[in-house]
Amino acid sequence: MLYQQISANKRNTIIVLFLFAVLMVLLASFLGYIFGVKFALWFFTGSVIYATISYFYAANVLMQINDANELHPADYPQLFSMVEELCIAAALPMPRVYLIQTACPNAFATGRNPQHASIAVTTGLLQMMENDELQAVIGHELAHIKNYDTQVTTIISVLAGLFLHWD
Structure with a gap:
């Protein structure tokens, strides 16, 4: 399937x-x-x-429109570890990870292919979700990347x- x-x-x-x-x-x-x-x-x-x-x-423009800031592993080590683990499990390359400063809980994936993908999460999502819930949301976004929905x-x-x- x-x-x-x-x-x-x-x-x-x-x-x-x-x-x-x-x-x-x-x-x-x-x-x-x-x-x-x-x-x-x-x-x-x-x-x-x-x-x-x-x-x-397109991915860079989308991130700029949303005032997203690219994160580094030192910024949010737990988030990066979670994304990295899910990427390994899904056999995907590590996407660029962005943070959007807003209370609205949301996440999205973008990019033309898995090698040029990005994931953005909002501060509202990080504050609202437990780790297992956040992992499910990120897994969902990675599925969009893997299935080429983002393309x-x-x-x-x-x-x-x-x-x-x-x-």
């Missing part, structure tokens, strides 16, 4: 990227018809460059951001 989910998410990523390319070609063709071929080529090239740069920096959401966020920036 797990491998089917990973395969489906990788396939969905390819489908979304293909549909984005088709949409950009159609939109560039339409704009080329109205404003000329040169404009269409600039539009298409700019869209591809934007999508590529955003894909590689699909990163791609969709980047592509949606392209259209939202036009406003």
Whole structure:
């Protein structure tokens, strides 16, 4: 079941990227018809460059938007130990760990693949949860990384951001 989910998410990523390319070609063709071929080529090239740069920096931007601070093992040794243990158990590389200063209990994972993943937790979550509960939440976020859910959401966020920036 797990491998089917990973395969489906990788396939969905390819489908979304293909549909984005088709949409950009159609939109560039339409704009080329109205404003000329040169404009269409600039539009298409700019869209591809934007999508590529955003894909590689989406996790960093998300952390900046949330005022997340990257943690080091000395900052929260118990949290780092917990994340490291769960990563070893799940055969995942250690993600970057961030802390968001807010009373709202929350956690999320982001990144384009397990090798470039990040996990953020809020101070509210750390204060509210017992260790076994926190371990379950972090395990849940690591499952998103392992199943490539974060890749699909990163791609969709980047592509949606392209259209939202036009406003």
